[in-house]
Amino acid sequence: MKATDVTQKSSSISRQLFDKMLQRIHTGQWPVGKSIPGERVLMTEFGVSRISVRETLSMLRALGILDTSHGRRSVVRKMNAEIVGRLFPLLLTLEGEQTYEHVFEVRLAIESRTAYMAALNRSQDDVAELSQLLELLRKQTQETLEDSVKTDLRFHIRIAQATGNPIFPLLLDALGGFVTYVQELSCRGNPDRRTRAMQYHEAIFEAIRDQDAEHARGEMESHLRSSAGRFLSEGLIKAARATPLTG
Amino acid sequence: MKATDVTQKSSSISRQLFDKMLQRIHTGQWPVGKSIPGERVLMTEFGVSRISVRETLSMLRALGILDTSHGRRSVVRKMNAEIVGRLFPLLLTLEGEQTYEHVFEVRLAIESRTAYMAALNRSQDDVAELSQLLELLRKQTQETLEDSVKTDLRFHIRIAQATGNPIFPLLLDALGGFVTYVQELSCRGNPDRRTRAMQYHEAIFEAIRDQDAEHARGEMESHLRSSAGRFLSEGLIKAARATPLTG
């Protein structure tokens, strides 16, 4: 019942081939980073037509498992969590109905922990880069709005990176497209808001730098909640349920 | 550059077609649940060969966006998180065992909040359904392992639904397909673990029912931490890696 497999009833050849090729990658017969045999070779090797081979390769390509370009042989992609992140925008858009409020709630859930974990796990490099981003942000706060919003997101993602868990920056990046859009709407015409957000950013940075995990989380939550709260109070988001974001 | 394109340089026809078809789904020109035109129609409509059409459809099929079966027209699937969930086993084999730990960390971030929010927002229906699931889980704890693991996940997802934010169950579902797999390995041969998990579930349920948000979050965190700790400390990860993903 649960369609957990792309391959369903193992009916069509291309679906079967999909499993076989996937297995070759799993077993290491087709090592990551190296190129697989050409399509003409594959069709004789598996005893199928080139159509079936190409359709199977299309599937693997769509999933980001293969890297194909004209004239060169397909290469098994370094499969990182990145591809999951690439699918999230698809999910979100296709599911529809997601309001920005929902995204903010998820962001709150994720980032309150990334701030916490980052404070515990951050390296010297993390601190240095965050410091740079903060300075850049400080400049841009008085200049271009679009740039500052982008840097803002980069700052948050950089914190997620500092956790050491690659899935966190991934999720954040996936949600980012939504966030930046709303953020621009919010700050347009209200420069003081940007300075207020700037203060939060500095507080978060200092807490992470000083490895004060609890404080980092608290500041992050306040920061996000004030952002979300602003949007909610202004009808920029389909507000609806009065969800207590208190934590 | 933007993480939204699975289609890279958009050079080849099939990649372009992919974007176009995806757009038709987004705009609602191809409504979810309904069937799209036949391949012969599509090739004239887009002015390409059937090869290109079929390769594009293969991509959409691989992502779980289309549901295709022989003799019938392809149907636009209600996009769910399965697609992402399917990729996690693959992720793990290609990226290494740390991924398990990473997934649990993300789960912890998300579920500690879903428990909290569910306690605040839960409706009577939520309580009723959770109660049912709990009872079902109680029975299955002494019976089939596979079923109980599935019900376990349903229980967690149901909590995420009770938050009112549709993204939470989505994320959980995506992570879940991956988690259940490991969970089975963990509990196999250790029935007492299942009873211990059962106690946690009951505590979480009661807290949500009584709208004790802080308590709900605490129990959830304890529950997940104990689970994650078990997996990580017992080398179940390597065992999982050695097992092929296709059922």
Next chain:
DNA sequence: GTGGCATAACTGGTAAGTCCAGTAAAAGTT
């Protein structure tokens, strides 16, 4: 009329052959 059944008109799945256009390595030239 209506029910059941064979047929025809769809649908997707697969195959073989052909050609084009990039890429990279082999062969030639300087």
Next chain:
DNA sequence: AACTTTTACTGGACTTACCAGTTATGCCAC
């Protein structure tokens, strides 16, 4: 030895054809 040209790959795309499920059509018996 360094550069350029050729050649033998590679994937990308098209056409035609046929097979195999599915569904709608329509006929015939009741």
